[in-house]
Amino acid sequence: MPNIHRRSFLMSSALASVAGGPIMAASSLPLAVAGSLCDDDGEVVPFSGEGRRPMGRPYGSGLDGRQLLDLRKLAEDRLVTDNDQFFIRTRYPSELDPADAQAWKLKFGGLVDQEQEIVLSDLQDEVEDMGVHVMECSGNGRFGGFGLMSAAQWSGFRVTKLLDRIKPQDSATAVMIAGFDQHARRSRNSRRGASWVFTFDQLKSTGAFLATRMNQQAIPQDHGFPVRLVVPGWYGCTSAKWVDTITLVDDNEPATTQMREFASRTHQRGVPELAKDYRAASMDLAAMPVRVQKKTVDGNSVYTLTGIIWGGDRATDKLVIRFNRGTDYVPVDSYEHKTNQTWTLWRHRWTPDRPGRYRIQLQVDDPEISTQRLDRGFYTRSIEVT
Ligand SMILES: Nc1nc2c(c(=O)[nH]1)N[C@H]1C(S)=C(S)[C@@H](COP(=O)(O)O)O[C@H]1N2
Numbered sequence: 006m007p008n009i010h011r012r013s014f015l016m017s018s019a020l021a022s023v024a025g026g027p028i029m030a031a032s033s034l035p036l037a038v039a040g041s042l043c044d045d046d047g048e049v050v051p052f053s054g055e056g057r058r059p060m061g062r063p064y065g066s067g068l069d070g071r072q073l074l075d076l077r078k079l080a081e082d083r084l085v086t087d088n089d090q091f092f093i094r095t096r097y098p099s100e101l102d103p104a105d106a107q108a109w110k111l112k113f114g115g116l117v118d119q120e121q122e123i124v125l126s127d128l129q130d131e132v133e134d135m136g137v138h139v140m141e142c143s144g145n146g147r148f149g150g151f152g153l154m155s156a157a158q159w160s161g162f163r164v165t166k167l168l169d170r171i172k173p174q175d176s177a178t179a180v181m182i183a184g185f186d187q188h189a190r191r192s193r194n195s196r197r198g199a200s201w202v203f204t205f206d207q208l209k210s211t212g213a214f215l216a217t218r219m220n221q222q223a224i225p226q227d228h229g230f231p232v233r234l235v236v237p238g239w240y241g242c243t244s245a246k247w248v249d250t251i252t253l254v255d256d257n258e259p260a261t262t263q264m265r266e267f268a269s270r271t272h273q274r275g276v277p278e279l280a281k282d283y284r285a286a287s288m289d290l291a292a293m294p295v296r297v298q299k300k301t302v303d304g305n306s307v308y309t310l311t312g313i314i315w316g317g318d319r320a321t322d323k324l325v326i327r328f329n330r331g332t333d334y335v336p337v338d339s340y341e342h343k344t345n346q347t348w349t350l351w352r353h354r355w356t357p358d359r360p361g362r363y364r365i366q367l368q369v370d371d372p373e374i375s376t377q378r379l380d381r382g383f384y385t386r387s388i389e390v391t
Pocket residue numbers: 068091092093094095141142143184185186198199227228229240241242243244245246247
């Protein structure tokens with residue numbers, strides 16, 4: 006293989022060919038996947054030891070309803086997920102009558118001067134473009150090829166703006182945002198209730214918003230129609246769908262069932278009793294490979310890895326990768342990390358020196374950047390080199 010060491014070359018050749026290059030005809034791949042790949046990166050190598058759940062279509066119902074995104078399809082020009090591909094965690098509640106969505110109201114209560122209801126359609130004029138944000142379920146994992154994450158462009162209005170309209174009492178310190186969550190079928194794994202308590206500061210600093218449009222379309226039912234919360238940079242469990250109630254609370258407010266259920270997945274210390282004792286459920290900077298391709302060049306197997314970097318609160322150029330414990334981390338070949346709002350692709354070429362199983366692990370070589378999940382090997386993925 007040519008000895009490529011310049012980032013700019015890799016960016017322009019490898020990424021450009023993903024976007025516009027020839028389409029490969031790989032019999033081993035579903036057509037939809039093959040369609041987004043280019044032949045010069047070779048055949049896709051599966052990750053070992055991961056679940057084999059269906060990808061790209063919903064399964065299960067209610068609280069157990071899921072849809073996984075096939076991350077192998079990500080490419081430079083496919084970093085915004087189509088509405089019908091966006092991952093699902095909990096499907097449209099059986100007890101929610103779609104007719105109710107027509108005259109949807111937001112109820113404001115708790116520590117406010119006066120309880121009130123605002124008709125959602127009366128907020129139409131406030132709706133603005135909120136940009137593209139990546140969302141990840143805190144319960145994402147190997148079982149589903151890490152497919153419980155997606156990115157979409159949202160339109161809506163900031164929660165802080167809404168709070169200006171209803172007058173919180175001086176004693177109010179936080180806001181509980183709740184979504185409809187009544188499902189006829191019980192779940193063994195999930196509890197009902199999807200509310201989270203945010204401080205005013207958290208709502209402000211994250212730019213949390215109530216979304217009414219997803220990728221310029223009405224939000225699909227499974228994603229929260231007619232209105233859902235989006236908390237940029239935080240795990241999806243904080244972003245209630247089918248939002249109907251906003252309650253002003255103080256420091257004595259108990260943690261909600263949702264907060265307790267997701268305490269360990271959002272890296273809390275234990276399961277605090279009070280909402281005020283929960284840390285921000287923000288996503289640390291993380292990175293993982295999403296596609297490994299193999300081709301033969303001059304008799305050698307050359308692997309091209311495509312991956313994502315997401316989360317965190319600042320951009321980095323210190324992304325490093327290793328191919329097994331005990332080996333050295335090396336800088337990732339090519340990426341331009343500019344935003345934490347959505348995911349960024351990276352690419353890396355690798356020539357293994359012997360067959361075997363390799364655990365691919367990424368890190369950020371910067372002590373200033375918190376990477377709790379990377380530190381624990383949460384996003385490590387393995388491949389078999391034959
Ligand atoms: N009402 C309600 N909202 C909810 C949930 C839920 O079970 N019920 N699940 C949460 C979780 S755990 C995640 S990860 C996100 C997923 O949003 P999505 O299904 O649109 O991808 O929704 C959140 N909002």
